Each structure stands twice: as C-alpha cells, then as structure tokens.
Amino acid sequence: MDKTPSFHASLVLRSVILVVVLSGLAGTLLIAGITRYIEPTVQESLSKRLGELVKTVENTARIACYLGDTSLATEVAKGLLMSRDVERVVIINEHGVLADFERSATTATHAATGGIAQSSAAQAYPPGTLIRELSSPFQTDSRVGKIIVVRNQASIDAQVGEAVDYIRLLIILQTAAIILIVTTISVGYIAHPIRQTATRLNALSVMDGEKLKVPGGHKADEIGRLVGNVNALIDKQVSGLMTERELRLEREIEEKRFRAIFENAETGIFVINRNGLLLSFNPAFSRAMCLNCGQAKEPVESVAGTQPSLLDQLGTQAAEVRTLIASCLQDRQSKSIELALCDCGENPRWFNMILNPVEDDLIQGVINDITESRLREAHANKLALTDPLTGLGNRLGFEHQIDQLISECRLDAERNFTLMFIDLDRFKEVNDSFGHDVGDAVLVHVARHIEHSIRKSDYAARLGGDEFVILFPFVTDKAVITRLARSLISNISKPVVTAAGVRAVVGASIGIALVEHGDLRREDIIKRADTALYAVKQSGRNDFRIHDGNDAVQIDG
Numbered sequence: 001m002d003k004t005p006s007f008h009a010s011l012v013l014r015s016v017i018l019v020v021v022l023s024g025l026a027g028t029l030l031i032a033g034i035t036r037y038i039e040p041t042v043q044e045s046l047s048k049r050l051g052e053l054v055k056t057v058e059n060t061a062r063i064a065c066y067l068g069d070t071s072l073a074t075e076v077a078k079g080l081l082m083s084r085d086v087e088r089v090v091i092i093n094e095h096g097v098l099a100d101f102e103r104s105a106t107t108a109t110h111a112a113t114g115g116i117a118q119s120s121a122a123q124a125y126p127p128g129t130l131i132r133e134l135s136s137p138f139q140t141d142s143r144v145g146k147i148i149v150v151r152n153q154a155s156i157d158a159q160v161g162e163a164v165d166y167i168r169l170l171i172i173l174q175t176a177a178i179i180l181i182v183t184t185i186s187v188g189y190i191a192h193p194i195r196q197t198a199t200r201l202n203a204l205s206v207m208d209g210e211k212l213k214v215p216g217g218h219k220a221d222e223i224g225r226l227v228g229n230v231n232a233l234i235d236k237q238v239s240g241l242m243t244e245r246e247l248r249l250e251r252e253i254e255e256k257r258f259r260a261i262f263e264n265a266e267t268g269i270f271v272i273n274r275n276g277l278l279l280s281f282n283p284a285f286s287r288a289m290c291l292n293c294g295q296a297k298e299p300v301e302s303v304a305g306t307q308p309s310l311l312d313q314l315g316t317q318a319a320e321v322r323t324l325i326a327s328c329l330q331d332r333q334s335k336s337i338e339l340a341l342c343d344c345g346e347n348p349r350w351f352n353m354i355l356n357p358v359e360d361d362l363i364q365g366v367i368n369d370i371t372e373s374r375l376r377e378a379h380a381n382k383l384a385l386t387d388p389l390t391g392l393g394n395r396l397g398f399e400h401q402i403d404q405l406i407s408e409c410r411l412d413a414e415r416n417f418t419l420m421f422i423d424l425d426r427f428k429e430v431n432d433s434f435g436h437d438v439g440d441a442v443l444v445h446v447a448r449h450i451e452h453s454i455r456k457s458d459y460a461a462r463l464g465g466d467e468f469v470i471l472f473p474f475v476t477d478k479a480v481i482t483r484l485a486r487s488l489i490s491n492i493s494k495p496v497v498t499a500a501g502v503r504a505v506v507g508a509s510i511g512i513a514l515v516e517h518g519d520l521r522r523e524d525i526i527k528r529a530d531t532a533l534y535a536v537k538q539s540g541r542n543d544f545r546i547h548d549g550n551d552a553v554q555i556d557g
C-alpha cells in the first residue's frame with residue numbers, strides 16, 4: 001500500500017531544485033548589483049590613494065620645480081612609479097618638463113625642453129589623470145610648476161576585477177551553503193520524519209490499538225500536530241469500525257434468529273409479487289400448501305419460470321385471492337381471507353391468510369392453519385345446537401334449521417317443507433313409576449326410532465321434555481307424510497325394555513304443518529303444527545293430524 005514517491009516527485013528533490021533556482025537567481029542579481037557598485041567604489045578609493053601618494057612627494061616636487069632640478073624631479077617621478085597604480089609621471093616647471101616617466105619606459109622620455117606653457121599636452125591625458133599645481137616652497141601663493149600623474153588603468157581594472165571575483169566567490173559559496181543547509185533541513189528535519197511517519201502508518205495495526213509515534217524533536221511543531229491529528233482520525237475510524245462491526249454482528253444474530261423463527265415457525269410465511277409468484281416461503285408454508293408432499297394440486301414450479309405460484313395451489317379460490325392481492329397493493333393495507341383447502345390426504349383444512357403490502361410491489365403473507373379452531377368451533381356450535389340426552393338437535397338448533405328453510409323457500413317459490421311435532425303420551429307415568437333414568441332411556445329409545453325413520457336431509461330435534469320435532473325439506477306429499485306419521489306412532493308405541501329390565505310403554509301424538517306457499521313466518525308454522533297436535537291430544541292421543549295451511553281443513557290421521 002505504501003508507495004515510495006518517484007524520484008522526480010520527491011519532496012526533497014523538488015525543494016532542492018527550488019532552492020537552487022531561487023538562490024542562483026538571487027545570487028546572479030546580487031553579483032550584477034555588486035559589480036555595478038563595486039567598480040566606482042574601487043576607482044574612487046584608488047584615486048584617493050593616488051592623491052595621498054602624490055601628497056607625500058609634493059614638497060620634494062615643489063623644490064625640484066623651484067630649483068629646476070631634473071634629477072630631483074626624476075627621483076620623485078620614479079618614486080611614484082613604484083606604485084603599481086601609476087602609469088606615467090610628468091613634472092613640469094615654468095621652464096619646461098623636468099621629468100616625464102612612463103611605466104613602460106625605463107628612462108626619462110623628456111628633458112627640459114620648454115616652459116609650462118609648452119606642456120599643454122596635458123589636455124591629451126586620459127580621464128582620471130591627477131594634475132596638481134605646485135607652489136613655491138617659500139611663497140605658497142606663487143606657482144612654480146605642476147605634477148601630472150596618469151593612473152595605471154590596467155592595474156586598476158585588474159584590482160576591480162579581483163574585488164568583483166572575490167565577492168562573486170563569496171556569494172557563490174554563500175549560495176552553496178544555503179542550498180546545503182536547506183537541503184539538510186529538508187531531508188533531515190522534514191522529509192525524513194514524514195517518510196518515517198508514512199512508513200509507520202502503513203505498518204500500523206490500528207485495530208490492535210496501535211498509535212503513530214511523533215518523530216523525536218517534533219512534538220510541538222507541525223509534524224507533531226499532523227501525527228496527533230492522524231491519531232485522532234484513526235481513533236474516530238476505529239471507533240466507527242467497532243460500532244459497525246458490533247452492528248453487523250447484531251444484525252447477523254438478528255438474521256439468524258429471524259431465520260430460525262422463519263424456518264421453525266408454525267405459521268406459514270411467504271413473499272409474493274403482484275402476480276402471485278412465490279419469491280420466498282418457509283417450511284410451514286410449504287407444508288400448508290403441500291408443496292413437497294408430491295401431491296401438490298399443481299406443479300410446484302411454474303411452467304415458464306422457476307418460481308412456484310401461490311394461485312396454482314388455491315384451486316377455485318385462486319380468483320378471489322388474485323383480487324385480494326390487487327386490492328392489498330392498491331389500498332396499501334393488509335387484507336385477510338379464510339381459505340378451505342385440502343391436505344395431501346385430501347382431508348379438508350382451513351387456513352387464515354393475511355397479506356401485507358411491502359415495498360417494491362411485493363406482498364408479505366402469513367398463513368395459519370385454523371382447522372383445529374374451526375373444528376372446535378363447529379363442535380361447540382354443534383353442542384350448542386344439540387340435545388345432550390338424545391344427540392338430536394335442541395330447540396336452538398331447530399330454530400336455526402327452520403329459519404334456514406324459510407329463507408330458502410322465500411328465495412325459491414318451488415321450495416316447500418313439512419314440520420312434524422311429536423309429543424309422547426303418558427310419559428309422566430313412566431317417570432313417576434320407574435324414575436327419571438328409565439324416562440331418559442325411553443326418550444333416547446324414541447330418538448333412535450325417529451332417526452331411523454327419517455333421511456339424512458331431514459332434521460330431528462328434542463325441544464324439551466317429551467316433545468320432539470322433525471323437519472322434512474322438499475316433502476309436502478300428504479300420503480308420504482301420513483305413512484311416516486303412522487310408522488312413527490306404531491314404532492314409538494311399542495313397549496321399551498330398558499337395560500335394567502323395566503318395560504315401559506308410551507304413545508305418540510303428532511301434529512303436522514305442511515309449508516308450501518303463503519305466510520312463511522316461523523311462529524305461524526309452529527302454531528299450525530301445535531294446533532294439529534292439540535287436536536290429537538283432545539281426540540284421545542296416539543294419533544296424528546295434518547294442518548295444510550287452511551285453518552278449516554284438518555286431516556284426520
């Protein structure tokens with residue numbers, strides 16, 4: 001991960017190049033500036049020196065001029081020429097040139113050939129030539145001659161050049177020293193600790209709590225601050241990572257928990273799309289739908305794709321569920337439905353299915369087997385509608401049944417039925433003579449007689465005491481009813497021998513109401529059968545009467 005920077009990208013190299021360029025530029029400018037300054041300065045200083053030199057021989061030159069002493073003038077001129085700054089010395093008095101010596105000439109070039117006026121050649125002397133008037137040694141206001149000193153320009157130039165070269169050397173050395181110092185500082189004090197820190201950072205095991213060390217001597221400077229900030233950043237990252245790791249762990253645990261619940265739940269859980277294709281489902285769902293029992297109602301996998309369809313498993317209820325899926329997605333509300341399906345053994349089962357819309361047009365559903373509760377409910381209903389002694393229906397069951405028949409007849413004019421009331425005769429005597437147990441046995445015996453005399457579609461109940469009732473749907477044929485009534489009276493009237501050996505005899509009075517059309521109120525129908533029964537009781541019992549709806553007509557059994 002740690003990449004050593006390429007040579008041209010190195011901080012040190014770039015810093016050094018920058019320092020070299022800038023220092024070189026600054027040095028060049030400095031040299032140019034100093035060269036321009038130093039030349040006149042050196043010139044001036046030489047002129048000054050020359051003036052002082054001339055001053056030292058001035059008195060002697062005055063005497064030489066006063067006396068017209070050429071040898072003294074020659075002495076003075078030669079003495080001045082000993083200085084390398086002097087190129088030529090001319091001493092003139094009023095009579096002419098006393099001495100004229102040049103550095104290049106070893107002997108005097110002139111003798112006394114003329115007065116001061118003749119030596120107007122001084123006008124031809126090069127610039128910078130020193131010409132000094134000489135006064136009389138006795139009368140300072142009287143001029144006796146002059147001394148002309150021509151500077152040695154080559155020597156002066158050489159001296160200026162030497163001075164400039166020296167300063168240039170100093171500047172170059174200084175620049176080199178600056179480059180060396182800056183490079184050393186860059187490498188040793190900046191680049192090295194940064195590289196060291198980068199290498200440590202690369203090898204740092206942050207999850208083990210390792211921290212970057214501040215390079216020695218950098219605690220309080222920018223590198224120290226940088227390392228401190230990097231450590232703070234690492235702390236933040238590590239704490240973020242730890243939190244993320246914990247969250248991931250928690251999520252994994254949650255997922256495992258959820259998966260366990262999903263896999264082991266008794267409730268079927270599934271996800272479908274808007275077409276009813278199953279995207280996922282748990283084993284309980286699979287069991288409920290018989291997906292793996294080998295007798296699934298439809299192939300588990302859809303013909304075109306790889307996903308099984310929920311709707312394929314629902315038979316005739318598929319259309320209803322399809323509508324429910326659409327309305328669930330449209331209303332964004334959960335919907336439920338009860339489904340009657342068959343298990344692998346074709347036994348009827350009932351399920352409650354709840355559909356919940358989730359994101360992306362998907363539905364999450366749960367399905368619960370409610371067969372047991374349905375059966376319990378049915379059993380409880382049956383108990384509520386059953387006479388516990390005889391197992392026939394009770395008064396409530398009878399009322400449900402007759403109401404059902406009445407509503408069917410109201411919907412269909414062709415429908416009809418017959419109501420038969422049976423009241424035992426002299427049953428009280430049995431109770432009184434042999435006790436309630438025998439009475440109960442007789443009641444059970446009569447109930448079995450009734451059951452054997454009717455068809456499955458008929459309905460029998462004990463309303464209470466010794467009162468029984470039978471409903472015959474579809475039957476209003478008087479001949480049939482008469483035959484049935486007679487058979488019942490005959491059978492019920494036969495003596496009953498109980499398990500205890502008691503022989504009991506009862507009779508049966510029967511009142512019958514035929515319901516074919518007209519008024520279909522329950523009370524009216526019951527009243528007609530009751531009226532017919534009352535008529536039988538009045539006429540001596542153990543007989544039957546039929547009331548066909550016309551009050552006037554009573555058919556004698």
Ligand SMILES: Nc1nc2c(ncn2[C@@H]2O[C@H](COP(=O)(O)OP(=O)(O)OP(=O)(O)O)[C@@H](O)[C@H]2O)c(=O)[nH]1
Nearest residue numbers: 424425426427428429431436437439440464465466
């Ligand atoms: N053993 C038994 N007796 C009952 C039960 N319910 C009511 N009884 C009795 O049945 C009798 C019915 O009375 P009735 O119908 O007047 O008696 P009955 O002798 O048949 O009178 P008639 O119908 O006029 O012939 C009463 O003595 C009740 O106490 C029951 O569940 N078991």
